[in-house]
Amino acid sequence: AQTVTQSQPEMSVQEAETVTLSCTYDTSESDYYLFWYKQPPSRQMILVIRQEAYKQQNATENRFSVNFQKAAKSFSLKISDSQLGDAAMYFCAYGLIQGAQKLVFGQGTRLTINP
Amino acid sequence: NAGVTQTPKFRVLKTGQSMTLLCAQDMNHEYMYWYRQDPGMGLRLIHYSVGEGTTAKGEVPDGYNVSRLKKQNFLLGLESAAPSQTSVYFCASNRGRVYGYTFGSGTRLTVV
Numbered sequence A: 001a002q003t004v005t006q007s008q009p010e011m012s013v014q015e016a017e018t019v020t021l022s023c024t025y026d027t028s029e030s031d032y033y034l035f036w037y038k039q040p041p042s043r044q045m046i047l048v049i050r051q052e053a054y055k056q057q058n059a060t061e062n063r064f065s066v067n068f069q070k071a072a073k074s075f076s077l078k079i080s081d082s083q084l085g086d087a088a089m090y091f092c093a094y095g096l097i098q099g100a101q102k103l104v105f106g107q108g109t110r111l112t113i114n115p
Numbered sequence B: 001n002a003g004v005t006q007t008p009k010f011r012v013l014k015t016g017q018s019m020t021l022l023c024a025q026d027m028n029h030e031y032m033y034w035y036r037q038d039p040g041m042g043l044r045l046i047h048y049s050v051g052e053g054t055t056a057k058g059e060v061p062d063g064y065n066v067s068r069l070k071k072q073n074f075l076l077g078l079e080s081a082a083p084s085q086t087s088v089y090f091c092a093s094n095r096g097r098v099y100g101y102t103f104g105s106g107t108r109l110t111v112v
Helices: none
Strands: A003-005 A010-014 A019-021 A024-026 A032-039 A046-052 A064-069 A074-079 A088-096 A103-105 A109-114 B004-007 B010-013 B019-025 B031-038 B042-049 B064-067 B073-078 B087-094 B101-103 B107-111
Touching: A003 A088, A003 A103, A010 A019, A019 A109, A024 A074, A032 A064, A046 A064, A046 A074, A074 A088, A088 B042, A103 B031, A103 B042, B004 B087, B019 B031, B019 B087, B019 B107, B031 B073, B042 B064, B042 B073, B073 B087
Parallel strands: A010 A109, B010 B107
Antiparallel strands: A003 A024, A019 A074, A032 A046, A032 A088, A064 A074, A088 A103, A088 A109, B004 B019, B019 B073, B031 B042, B031 B087, B064 B073, B087 B101, B087 B107
């Protein structure tokens, strides 16, 4: 079975600084997606960024970028120029391309932004 | 507004009571899912459906039943609630192909 591990329960960063959230996963499959979701206090699940495993280029969305290391099964999220609105719980998730596209989530990392 | 609507948003149940959580989507998505979120455990899949009339078990199905009689609705039932089912429940729908997930806003359920 696929598993996703986020080893940092909590992280904090100064406003305007850069922070990296870690995620590792375990799978024997070759065709899959990886995702980072943000969950603010409103509880809404917001897609931050996604990466297709077959793409070697790391995904980027404005201040958010990933470091995808397929062989190491690592998928970290870098947030540049951190803003107060980035404070939230962040979840890493994995899903196969084929089939029912069920998501497997990590335990989550709570990110605090210090002004 | 298009999206996924969950009803109710909050509920307190007594042990042994039953209830049904309703999820409705208006995006004509084939796939629908129920996840539960617990502190330190992320979201875990309870049941899912790949189309009208189909359901399947996820990672933590015990104590729950589901039905998808209409494409737009996915119901999650608790026949005899237990304190271990205290959680936040999320419904999601997915258009498939390129992973177009849309999540509902969640239901906070407390079983006392």
